[in-house]
Amino acid sequence: MVDWLQSHAISALDLVIHNAGVGYVGDVAAQTEASIAELVNLNLWAPIALTHALYPLVRRIQGRFVYISSVAADLPGPRYAVYTATKAALDGFVRNWRAELAAEGAGVTAQLIHPGAVRTAMHEKSGADPAALGWARFPTAERVAAAIEETILHTRADATIGRANRLAQWGGRNLAPLVDAFVMRRQSPRIDLPVGGDPPYALVTGAADGIGRALAVTLGASGHWVMGIDRDAARSLRTQADILNAGGVAQYVTADLSTLAGIGVTVAAASDRPPFDVI
Ligand SMILES: NC(=O)c1ccc[n+]([C@@H]2O[C@H](COP(=O)([O-])OP(=O)(O)OC[C@H]3O[C@@H](n4cnc5c(N)ncnc54)[C@H](OP(=O)(O)O)[C@@H]3O)[C@@H](O)[C@H]2O)c1
Structure with a gap:
């Protein structure tokens, strides 16, 4: 990508939006090695590697990086462990990197955007059943994109898209033990195995x-x-x-x-x- 930018005489970038992502769902044990690797590579490694590679171009004109994360990063839920891990780690990367940027004082900023569920094909491509998810009640990609654009144009601060998502995220962050206990109580055990080996x-x-x-x-x-x-x-x-x-x-x-x-x-x-x- 850096080669392509250079060959087109593009020497500076105002805005880089890290949006590409996959959302494979499923019990950790049932997921394939390939889908786990793709989740980590695309959702986490790619934005870090691109940030690393494109930083000199963005720095030249005090541009900014925008990272599309997810409210899932703060909310526990069965079948989303790997996806959620990539988004939570992305949040961790950005929060730390931002502190480095502030210390450097070069004027580059990094902004995290947290959408909630969106009515895109990601769910179906990722193995989730749109009907079971109640997919139709999610906002459309166009609506969420408009809210993201509005946010990017007016602030360099982090933002969560949608009031219900902001509330859920607040709960996930500030009432984590309660939220985790609530989610655990809703699960019913599916297997019954003996506990403990001898010797352990x-x-x-x-x-x-x-x-x-x-x-x-x-x-x-x-x-x-x-x-x-x-x-x-x-x-x-x-x-x-x-x-x-x-x-x-x-x-x-x-x-x-x-x-x-x-x-x-x-x-x-x-x-x-x-x-x-x-x-
Ligand atoms: N949809 C939601 O409910 C939701 C909620 C919160 C956050 N997000 C986040 O929003 C972002 C966009 O999601 P979306 O719902 O718009 O997904 P989407 O409809 O599947 O669109 C993602 C796009 O990225 C492309 N892509 C996938 N793998 C790629 C790769 N290895 N290299 C380059 N491009 C690749 C996809 O191509 P293919 O179709 O070929 O795979 C697709 O065109 C993701 O980061 C996602 O985690 C989504």
Whole structure:
């Protein structure tokens, strides 16, 4: 994109709107690896990467970045965990980055816009049933876009589109324990499995150093069998030896969890074991 802008002699940008998004829904366990990766890549990585790449052009004329988030970022709900995580993380990025921009004093601003549900094809494309959602009661894309444009033209402050959405967002932010408890109470358990293994089995990631190491050692001392995952093989072996020497049971697996291969190695190792009590 930067190449294209340069080849068209565009050397400055007033306004960048990060809007592209997907909204796959479904229980976390039922979602595919591909849809999880697409959600994180498009909804979170892309706006951060584009911000990084386009900042010099926006800075040149004190322009601004607008990020289309969602009220879902502040509201718990079944089947939206991954989508919501990307939007909540996007909010976190913008709030932190804005502080950097203020410190730099270059005049660039970053604005978060939170729409609620909109009557677009996103829901159907994402696997949700529009009829079950009561899709028809949502405002149209044109109405929401007009409200977003109005906001962008008149303020550089964050905004939430629609009074009911502002109220829901306020509740999600300020009454989180109550809202979470309310949502939990509305769910009815669908499975009935035995609770707790004997001995209890724990999997800890980042378990060769820092908090993860300390947790693995504590769990080992309290009778858990520990599987530790870390990318540092030497430190992993040392921690494993510490747990064994203290009379515990531990097995460490070397894996780089920032890669799909590392996730695969972890899943393969874990699938060979008794069920885990704690991950
Ligand atoms: N709809 C809602 O209820 C709602 C509520 C709150 C926030 N939002 C947010 O509003 C934004 C727009 O949503 P929308 O409802 O307008 O969705 P939409 O109707 O599906 O439109 C999104 C557009 O982005 C495109 N897109 C998807 N993946 C892309 C990719 N990898 N690279 C470039 N473009 C891509 C889509 O193309 P394809 O059709 O080919 O996928 C589509 O043209 C999203 O960030 C969404 O999270 C939506």
